[in-house]
Every structure is written in structure tokens, then in C-alpha cells.
Amino acid sequence: MNTKILMTGNEAIGEAAVRAGCDFYAGYPITPQNELTAYMAKRMPQEGRIFIQAESELAAISMLMGASASGKRVMTTSSSPGISLKQEGISYLAGAELPALIVNIMRGGPGLGNIAPSQSDYFQATKGGGHGDYHCIVLAPSSVQEGYDLVFLGFELADKYRLPTIILGDGMLGQMMEALELSAFSSQPSAGKKPWALTGCKARKPNIVKSFYMHEGGLEEFNKKLQKRYRQIEKQEQRFENSHLDDSDIVLVAYGSMARIARSAVDALRKKGKKAGLIRPVTLWPFPFDIFDNLLRKKKKIKFFVTEMSYGQMLEDVRLAVNGRAPVDFFGRSGGGIPTVEEILEKI
């Protein structure tokens, strides 16, 4: 039987990484994810893995690049301002087709902002973040257990598609304690599955890991290859949770911690006899466009209500998904404010 224990989201993500076979972790202190870095400092050496406290986020993400280029499973974690610094390396990882897991326990911005939970890095995570034409897979857990589970999925998807994958949590999820069911250690991917890795050119031609394409047409050709992969991911990897969609007139859309509050709002509306439902995107990229499409094909009279700890970032993707076929309303707060059930009910 699997053990059930009480853990914070930060610690759960750390333990999941250890159990998912993370070989290398580099991080830099930043609130509200410090427990995660400290957890890795303790756990990684216990398992004979590598932990480094880097001199900066710039260095941490480049250390990941080296360890990932070596064919290893790698993770870094940070919070919003630190993730901004990591965008340099994330773009290089995307350009060099290197898998990595990057955890953002979001805090308030812009600038130094504050250390309160926030969801204002949605644009940065889902629309590229760094320079160039690329995407990261973005996974949004809404509970400690899901944060744990998505680490395993995140590593798998990063390896499968050879790209950086982001877990987009927030300070509430990172700091909150919940019951967690631990799973067994999963086997590490064998080096044979990464023939591109830099392991020394013994009995093979040298490998080069790079994102630089100077010859004419080279970069365009490479970008077309990436885009083809992104289209495949968009088709195959959309994930979401929903409730009451069959008989809903109004569908709330929220992700991460905010979805828990939205769920309470849906329950409250149902108690009042209102036909409310919920769509909770789990993958923010690829955004689960198909569920909106399917719903709008079946139901002519429906409206959507998006709620976020931002002033409307995921809202733009919901509007794209709905594409003018139904009304889309919004309520959000950011900078430390968290929309409450009462506020949501009042706005609907």
C-alpha cells in the first residue's frame, strides 16, 4: 500500500522529482519556493544525485543545460522574478531540443512585486517567455497531490518531445499542506534512449548540442521541425478537468489554486439552483481548445466566466477558444488579492 503523508506543495514537488529519477537540480533562493530548494539540498545527496545552489538563476538554468545535454533528468525551481532570469536558458533549451523540468511557484509582479500567490506569469509561460519561436509544455496543478503527480508527467513529456516543460504553481499551492499519496520510485530513462546526449564520442561520431544555425535556410528548416512537433503536442496533449458540463448554462474557467475557489463557486451556484459547470485546464500549453469547441457545438445557449489571480491572461485563450460564439465574462485580482467565492458570485 502506498504511504499517505502530510506535505507542502513545495516539498511534494521535490519528493516527486526525486522519485521520478531527477539526476540533477540547480536552484537559487527565492520566496515562496525556498522550501523546495532546501528539500532538494537534503534529498538529492541522500539518493546520490546532484544538488547545486547556483550563483544566479542565469547560472542555474545553464547548469541544467549541461546536465540535460549529458542525457540526465534535470529540474530547477524558482518564483516569478527568478523565472524571468531563467528565460535566457529556457530559450536555449528549446533551441537545443533539451528536456528539462522548470517549476514556477508564482508570486506577485511586475518587478519585485511581492511574495503573495499570483497567476500573472501565464503569458510568460504559455506564449514563449524568452526570445524565439518556441513553446514549453505548461502544466498547472491545483492540489498538492496533483503537483506531485504532474512532476512525473512533466519529466515524461519533456523527454518524449525534447523540450522544457514548466509546472506553473503559485505561492498558495507551494506553501499549503495537504495529504499526499506517495508513489514508488520510477525507473530512470536509459542513456540509450538519448542517442543525442554528450557522453564522449566513444564508438560513435561526435555529438553537438546547439541552437545556432548560420547557414542559409538552416534555422527556418529547424523552426519548421519544431512547429510540426508543437502541432502534434497541441493535438495529443490537451488535458483538463471538468464538471457539470452536460447541463450547464454558465461555465466557470479557472486553473491552479484559483480552480479550487471556482469549484466552490460552482457548488454554491448549484445550491441556488443555477446550472453552473467548470472547466479547469491542466495543460495551459497546449491550451485545451477542443473541450470548448465540443461544448459550443452541442450547446447553443451558454456563457463562460473566467476567474484568475491576474487581470486576465488565460482569459485571452478562452476568448480564442470561444471565438465569439458565446459571451465570456471575467473577474480577476492580482498583486496579493485572491478572488473569493462571494466576489465571484456577485460578479456572475
Place this chain on the structure above:
Amino acid sequence: MKKIFARPMSLRDIDTHYCAGCGHGIVHRLVCEIIDELDIREKTIAVCPVGCAVIAYDYWDFDCCEAAHGRAMAVATGIKRVQPDKFVFTYQGDGDLAAIGTAETVHTANRGENISVVFINNAVYGMTGGQMAPTTLVSQKTTTTPLGRNAAREGHPLRVCELLSGLASVAYLERTALDSSGAVIKTKKALKNAFLNQLQGKGFSLVEILSPCPTCWGKSPEESLRWVKEEMTKVFPLGRYK
């Protein structure tokens, strides 16, 4: 007939993209000669910089990794920590190592990472067309110091060996030059020391090589060698720093 001179096995037989009189070609070759001599080609992983040597992997016939500008030592740290049995070196210029990558340089050295660093100091940004480097000499003209580097405004040349020599975790620091055949032989010896240190687990080793850049200095290859010897070594004294 006995063969007494040949291209190192680790050096590919391709045309060079470097300018006439540039020092990179010499150091690329020295690196390959040593790798052949130590028979470590199959366990070598190089980290190439952003700068003129960005495509060093086109010349080198062993595994190579790209790094963002200034981050070569962080990438090397990641590689070496997960593969301590491999030979890992970075090859970086002055802008990369001593301006945008200064933090990585100081902290990689201070952690005593068991890697080797080949540092080409030619007192200028070559690839971007000759801007002021952290190592540009006072009164040296560059595209961004058209009247010459002014110490009052732009400071003095950054001396990397001197800077790192105070760090307890550093194993080996030496500054050499490429201004004569004898100097090239000394450079090779220093590089070999740095490479052997890593193989023997001694820790962080760096060789700073004063190298000519005739194109960005606006000098002939011959004048450039003289300038290395007569001007650069005054500011950057040669020798062992640690």
C-alpha cells in the same frame, strides 16, 4: 619516409573561418594536440562560447555543447557534475568570460569545479566587430571607444588571473601569450598542465592566453604579435598566478 608532422586527429580537415593572423586557430590546434597526446578524445566534452569561437565544434572532432553568452562554465559545471569521469573544458573569449560571464567565472572557480578553462584574451569583442572588451587597454581604440579607452570613464582592463588568484578553491592559473613560437610552446605546456590537473582531480584550472586580433586592432598580423608582446604583456604580465 617517416612522418614528423601531421594534423592532430581531433582537428577536422576543414577551411578556417578565422581571419588572417588570428590566435584562435593556433589554440584550437594546441587543444587538439594535447587531447590526442593524452588519448582523451573519446571522453572529451567541450563547451563552446558565444564569440568568434562559437563554431569551434566545426573544427573539433569530439562532443561539444553550446552555451549562452557568458554561461559556458555553468554549462560545464552541469556536464562535469553528472559525468565526473569525462574530460570537460570551456573555451571562452574576454567578453564572454570577463564581462557577461564574470559571475559564472568567479563562482565556478570558487566552487573549485574540476574543469579546465581556455581563456582567449585579445582585448576586444571580435565577432561583433571590435567593441571595447573588459580587457581593452587604456587608450586602445575600439568601435565603442573611438577616442580610446578612458580609464576615468571605462575603468582599467580587468585582470582575470589576478582576480581569481585570491580564491582558495582554484587549483591552477597561468597567463601565456602567442607572440612567438617559443610563447606558443609555453602556452601548450600550460594548457597541458590545466588538462592534466582535471584528469588528476585537482580542480579548477584556467589558462589565459594573450592572443592577436589583427582585424579588430587594425594592425597587420606581424604588428599584432609585436603589440601582444610590447603592450599587452605590460598590463597582463605573463606567468603562473596559482
